[in-house]
Amino acid sequence: xxxxxxxxxxxxxxxxxxxxxxxxxxxxxxxxxxxxxxxxxxxxxxxxxxxxxxxxxxxxxxxxxxxxxxxxxxxxxxxxxxxxxxxxxxxxxxxxxxxxxxxxxxxxxxxxxxxxxxxxxxxxxxxxxxxxxxxxxxxxxxxxxxxxxxxxxxxxxxxxxxxxxxxxxxxxxxxxxxxxxxxxxxxxxxxxxxxxxxxxxxxxxxxxxxxxxxxxxxxxxxxxxxxxxxxxxxxxxxxxxxxxxxxxxxxxxxxxxxxxxxxxxxxxxxxxxxxxxxxxxxxxxxxxxxxxxxxxxx
Numbered sequence: 577x578x579x580x581x582x583x584x585x586x587x588x589x590x591x592x593x594x595x596x597x598x599x600x601x602x603x604x605x606x607x608x609x610x611x612x613x614x615x616x617x618x619x620x621x622x623x624x625x626x627x628x629x630x631x632x633x634x635x636x637x638x639x640x641x642x643x644x645x646x647x648x649x650x651x652x653x654x655x656x657x658x659x660x661x662x663x664x665x666x667x668x669x670x671x672x673x674x675x676x677x678x679x680x681x682x683x684x685x686x687x688x689x690x691x692x693x694x695x696x697x698x699x700x701x702x703x704x705x706x707x708x709x710x711x712x713x714x715x716x717x718x719x720x721x722x723x724x725x726x727x728x729x730x731x732x733x734x735x736x737x738x739x740x741x742x743x744x745x746x747x748x749x750x751x752x753x754x755x756x757x758x759x760x761x762x763x764x765x766x767x768x769x770x771x772x773x774x775x776x777x778x779x780x781x782x783x784x785x786x787x788x789x790x791x792x793x794x795x796x797x798x799x800x801x802x803x804x805x806x807x808x809x810x811x812x813x814x815x816x817x818x819x820x821x822x823x824x825x826x827x828x829x830x831x832x833x834x835x836x837x838x839x840x841x842x843x844x845x846x847x848x849x850x851x852x853x854x855x856x857x858x859x860x861x862x863x864x865x866x867x868x869x870x871x872x873x874x
Contacts, residue, residue: 626822642809643831646861647853651806654782655853656680657710658763660687661697662850666718673697680856691751694719695744696766698751706758707751709773711744711766713850714787727765731789736772744769748777763850764813767805768792771820774803782806784853788816796824803827808834810847810864833861840865 614624647655660673660682668676670689677685685699685708692698696711714723726740751757760781762770767786774781775796782804793816805821807814809831821827833839836859838846846852847864 641831642833643829646832647806647830651782651804652853652855653682653684654708654710654759654761655763655784655850656682657685657697657699657708658712658761658766658784659850659854661692661710661766662712662715662763664689664692664697665694665712666715680854691754693747695747695769696762698755700755701758704758705755707755708759708761709748709751709757709770711760711762711769713762713764713766723765727787730768730787730791734791734794736791736795740769741772744773748773762786763853764848767814771796771803771805774801775799780804784850785811785814785848786817787813788820790816792816793820796820796827798824799826801826805829806853807831808838808847808852808864810834810839812845813848834864835859836862839863 611624614627618624618627656677660676663676664673664687670687673687673689677683677687684702686702688698688700688707696709699708699710700706701708714720714727726738729738730740748757757777757779760770760774760779761783762768762781763784763786765787767783768788770781770783771786771788771792773779778799778801780801780803783806785807786805803824803826805814805817805827807817807829817829821829832852834847834852835855837857838849838852839862840846844865
């Protein structure tokens with residue numbers, strides 16, 4: 577009986593040692609691979625550490641971790657401006673837009689409809705007469721074909737010179753002939769344009785779940801102003817936000833959990849919705865479907 581017990585104990589210990597060794601080996605395998613690749617590219621240790629942070633963000637983890645519990649009141653105001661921009665482009669009347677803003681407590685900004693277009697709304701700050709530009713997200717109805725064809729072009733074009741970029745450049749130039757622009761904001765596709773224009777003209781930007789293609793990472797320069805990227809742990813559009821931040825100290829990334837209605841299994845893109853930021857019902861935030869699934873796998 578004692579021999580059997582001792583044999584079982586020794587067997588368990590040996591098995592545990594093997595499993596521990598295997599787990600440790602697997603855990604560090606991807607880091608070893610990164611080291612081998614990076615050693616061929618650079619001898620600068622700081623550069624390699626930054627690169628490994630970026631590679632881990634993309635390959636070592638399938639989701640983002642929350643860094644904040646919620647967004648600030650001003651950031652929430654920007655999310656409402658972006659939603660108003662979407663509503664206006666889809667046919668909402670000026671009265672409906674004004675009512676939407678008023679019902680959500682937005683009193684500091686007044687829309688200038690005459691100088692707005694289907695891509696973005698111009699909002700005049702009543703305190704200083706400067707403007708904030710708010711760019712809408714991709715349409716799933718009225719402009720769907722046009723938007724998604726454009727998105728594909730932006731994704732595959734290595735430069736920021738597509739027809740859509742030319743159009744928002746013209747829009748920006750027309751607005752700056754009349755106003756000083758103090759801030760630029762946007763959601764999803766609009767977040768791409770707010771990041772692009774903010775970086776190009778050294779204007780602070782706030783982007784929500786922004787579309788970040790390789791061209792933005794390639795051409796983003798260190799500007800003198802802050803660019804805030806706000807995304808959810810569940811977002812499928814902005815995974816390269818951490819890469820953009822790596823060599824740009826002026827880029828800040830804030831990650832929050834989705835609202836409870838946007839975290840269900842029945843809505844796989846709920847984590848991308850702008851309602852995660854407007855949150856008109858003041859819903860609780862909770863772990864999303866991908867976050868829960870990731871933890872189960874781990």
